[in-house]
Amino acid sequence: MIEHPPETESLSVPSAGVETRLVSLHAHAALGTLLVSLLFGVLAAMELAVPGSGGSAPFMSWGKLRYDHTQGIMLGWLGNAFFAFLYHAVPLLTGRTVTSARLGQWIFGLWNFVIVLPGWVLVLAGFSQPLEWAEFPLVIDVFVVLALLLAAVQFLAPFFRSALEDLYVSSWYIIGGLVFTLFAYPMGNIVPELLPGARGAAFSGLWIHDAVGLFVTPLCLAIVYYVIPAATGRPIYSHFLSMLGFWLLFFLYPLNGTHHYVFSVIPMSAQIGAIAASTLLGVDVVIVVANLLLSVRGTNWFRRDMGLRFVTTATLFYLIVSIQGSLQAQMSINQSVHFTDWVVGHSHLAMLGFASFAAVGGIIHAWQRLPGKRCNTMLLGWAYWLLVSGLLIMVLDLTIAGLAEAAAWSSGAPWLDSVRAARPYWIIRVFTFIPLAAGFILLLAGLSSGERTGAKNEGEAA
Amino acid sequence: MTYLVAAVGGLGFFALSMLLLGVWPGEALEEQIHQTSPAHPLPLSASEQRGRAIYAREGCAYCHTQQIRYLARDVSRFGKATLAWETIFDYPHLWGTRRIGPDLSREAGVRSPDWQYSHLFAPQTLVRDSVMPAYPWLFHGAPDQPAQDARDVLAYLETLGRDRYLAGPEGEAAAKKACNCSEDERKFAFGPGPLNASPAIPLRKGKFPLLPVSNDEARGRQLYSRNCAGCHGAEGAGDGAGAAGLHPKPANFTEQEYAQERLSQALWNGVAGTAMPGWRDIPPADLAAMARTVRNFHQNGPEPALPEGVLELGAKVYAAHCAQCHGEKGAGDGSAADQFPVPPTNFQTQRPSLAASLRAVKNGIEGTPMAPWSGRLSEAEVYAAAYFVRGFYKGGIRKGDGQ
Structure with a gap:
């Protein structure tokens, strides 16, 4: 392990090794699938506000929209955003090109035209599995695993070709995230098909957490750890804390899974172990976030650079959502808020707050360093505020809805009282679509208008 | 060397999580299943399997859990906590992590088939404030015209909790004895409460509180x-x-x-x-x-004039044809009453209008064992019987109600 952070210049200067076309392709695919996934989400949300609003077509039923929403967000939006970022960052982190541009085209085609699009269509046609974060049917999973293998060849090989010299913390997260997901994805998708009921659920619990914690989180942290020094021109505050955070995360995150099934028939010792790990995870996140925030302190992060603004905001959301997660894993809180909209709010804070802000920051950062692209800082600023306000209103709204549901349930009142109590909040949640959709559309507009990029890098690396 | 340690460590963390939270709990669950399961739980039939697949593909499990937690609030609302063996036929499990609708672990026997069909076809027609989506494509255009898909879904719903019910008190006692579980688990899985705590299950002979007379x-x-x-x-x-x-x-x-x-x-x-x-x-x-x-809502119409001899004829017809089910004194307690799925009307506590009564005797009541009598009785006999049953009524608001 290296004792010092890498030269920050090497992170921010475009290198001849970057496959700019693949960055651009994946960034476009990311934003496109994001808008489609958002549409699935709002249609599902409308069904709760106004039942039957989606019509009575079998392929538009609530469950199918719900499946496509989350799979689209995880694989379509975040998956493509990660690939776009990796094509930018891996050559700069390793000083080597990715394995092959041709392989990159295959991965792009596989990911979007063999996994995401057919996955969506198959779910709507009625082929799926009823497992959270694993709703695409098994036939799609075969190609996901294949694509993850190819991605390992594409992005991990440069690290090994550079003999793993001076691995920066982003590199650790990239390697860790890609390798772990290669194992965890088939586990979460296949084991519950082979082990029935409670025994399969134990593995589902693992994957529900691994999907967010060991695919999404490491790659988002790779982006944050990358963009901060690259955009500020300052090294990360403490490399020791970076590595401490990394190892604690990879030790603790996988041990969280059973906290999705507290008070279930799964052995109490496993539940208590998972709750303990969830508590410690909160501590780990405080370490990670402290290190990141100390790194941006005094850098004028909010005004200095749009990518930096998004990833720093992601860091703040990461802190809030993780502390919330640690708290809601505790039995005293879990027994009330589990099964309620509180948890749906939590998921949105994680995937839309932390993960999407990090992914947007990564895309903006890479985009500004592509030759001949446009970037409109004013529009991106508007996008930022719309997304922040849409997200915060939604999370607050769902959190209150969850508390209202919990109160109705524990009062012993008729079940429908909890539905009636939640209804106004479900209606408000639909309206948060407006700032969120506007924000993402302005993001797209901000990346396709304004001044040409390319000259960006001189002034900054100093 | 460092990287070798890192790689082993990283993969070790994955293996550790599998072991601690997957494999080892699996073994403990297997042991509990062995201890508590009835010898021959009923697996799902072909139709029930197909229904399960529809339930899975429509995302039903994303609003309806199938696990009653080891918590007083779950047990009092839904019934005894779910044991591991109750989901042994679930490939994959349908536990769910969100409850928009109620838990369905014990749905078997809670609702009548026509209710389930109507609810699947258009939920809000039965439950005004429900947000459940409608599934009309499982039907041939009407709630009482279920297609095979709807029949399969219903068949599946009727398996939920069935095996635990069929295990009966002996099965519960044996499981309670054999289960190597903590006091807490024992309390919630085998406590004194009902196996199914749903407030909606119709109880034919259950006790009930005499409601006060309300002015609200x-x-x-x-x-x-x-x-x-x-x-x-x-x-x-x-x-x-x-x-x-x-x-x-x-x-x-x-x-x-x-x-x-x-x-x-x-x-x-x-x-x-x-x-x-x-x-x-x-x-x-x-x-x-x-x-x-x-x-x-009751509309008091003018009572019709009494035709000559109608009560005598009515009493004769009633004794010959109606009393077996409706009871000699019209209390719905005839000797055959218990054999029917729907209890015969108790005329002492319910009084139909003459028109309604006539309709029922003539045409029977669809969906109940009440048969049409117009072919078997003369017009005068039908009229007399319809008139006669209305005389049993002892209702209205009486002294003593509402205390």
Whole structure:
């Protein structure tokens, strides 16, 4: 392990090794699938506000929209955003090109035209599995695993070709995230098909957490750890804390899974172990976030650079959502808020707050360093505020809805009282679509208008 | 060297999580299944399997959990906590992590088939404030025309909790004895409460509180329109949108008089063999307000003049053809009454209008064992019987009600 952070210049200067076309392709695919996934989400949300609003077509039923929403967000939006970022960052982190541009085209085609699009269509046609974060049917999973293998060849090989010299913390997260997901994805998708009921659920619990914690989180942290020094021109505050955070995360995150099934028939010792790990995870996140925030302190992060603004905001959301997660894993809180909209709010804070802000920051950062692209800082600023306000209103709204549901349930009142109590909040949640959709559309507009990029890098690396 | 350690460590963390939270709990669960499962739990039939696949593909598990947690709040609302063996046929499991609708672990036997079909076809016609999506494509255009898909879904729903029910008290006792579980788990999985705590299960012979007489017309109206109007109609004529697929049809309150006792029983226990569920989750004061609203729908028509000899003829016909089921004194307690899925009407606590009574005797009541008599009895006999049964009524609001 290296004792010092890498030269920050090497992170921010475009290198001849970057496959700019693949960055651009994946960034476009990311934003496109994001808008489609958002549409699935709002249609599902409308069904709760106004039942039957989606019509009575079998392929538009609530469950199918719900499946496509989350799979689209995880694989379509975040998956493509990660690939776009990796094509930018891996050559700069390793000083080597990715394995092959041709392989990159295959991965792009596989990911979007063999996994995401057919996955969506198959779910709507009625082929799926009823497992959270694993709703695409098994036939799609075969190609996901294949694509993850190819991605390992594409992005991990440069690290090994550079003999793993001076691995920066982003590199650790990239390697860790890609390798772990290669194992965890088939586990979460296949084991519950082979082990029935409670025994399969134990593995589902693992994957529900691994999907967010060991695919999404490491790659988002790779982006944050990358963009901060690259955009500020300052090294990360403490490399020791970076590595401490990394190892604690990879030790603790996988041990969280059973906290999705507290008070279930799964052995109490496993539940208590998972709750303990969830508590410690909160501590780990405080370490990670402290290190990141100390790194941006005094850098004028909010005004200095749009990518930096998004990833720093992601860091703040990461802190809030993780502390919330640690708290809601505790039995005293879990027994009330589990099964309620509180948890749906939590998921949105994680995937839309932390993960999407990090992914947007990564895309903006890479985009500004592509030759001949446009970037409109004013529009991106508007996008930022719309997304922040849409997200915060939604999370607050769902959190209150969850508390209202919990109160109705524990009062012993008729079940429908909890539905009636939640209804106004479900209606408000639909309206948060407006700032969120506007924000993402302005993001797209901000990346396709304004001044040409390319000259960006001189002034900054100093 | 460092990287080798890192790689082993990283993969070790994955293996550790699999081991600690997957494999090892799996072994403990397997042991519990071995200890507590009945020897021969019923696997799913082909139709039930197909229904399960539809349940899975429509995302039902994303609003309805299938696990009752080891918590007082879950056990009191849904029933005894779910044991590991109860889901051994679930590939993959359908536990769920969100409850928008109620838990369905013990759904078997809670609702009548016509209720389930109507609810799947158009949920809001039965449950006004429900947000459940409609699934009309499982039907041939009407709630009482289920396609094979809807039949399969219903068949699957009727398996939920079935095996634990079939295990019976002996099975429960054996499982309780063999289970190597903590005091807490024992309390929630084998406690004294009912296996199925749903307030909606119709109880044919269950005790019920005699509801007080309520004066709260506004509250009664509000609760009626929320809970009852879907089937019984906005003005109680039995013509709500939800009535379309129900057999028997919901009662038409405009042409029935009810004793407070009858309303108390029907509201608290439901009406066994029909779509009328119990409403035991609604406080008695609110049920009393609903009873008042129901009673107020009754329209007192002028009583017809008594034709010559009609009571004598009616008594004869009744004794010969009706008393076996409806009882000698019209209390719905004839010798054959218990053999029917739907209890025969108790005329002491319920009095139909002459028109309704005539219709029932002539045409029978669809969806119940009440047969049409027009082919077997003369016109005069039908009329006499229809008239006669109305004389048993002892209802109205009596002294003592509402204490």
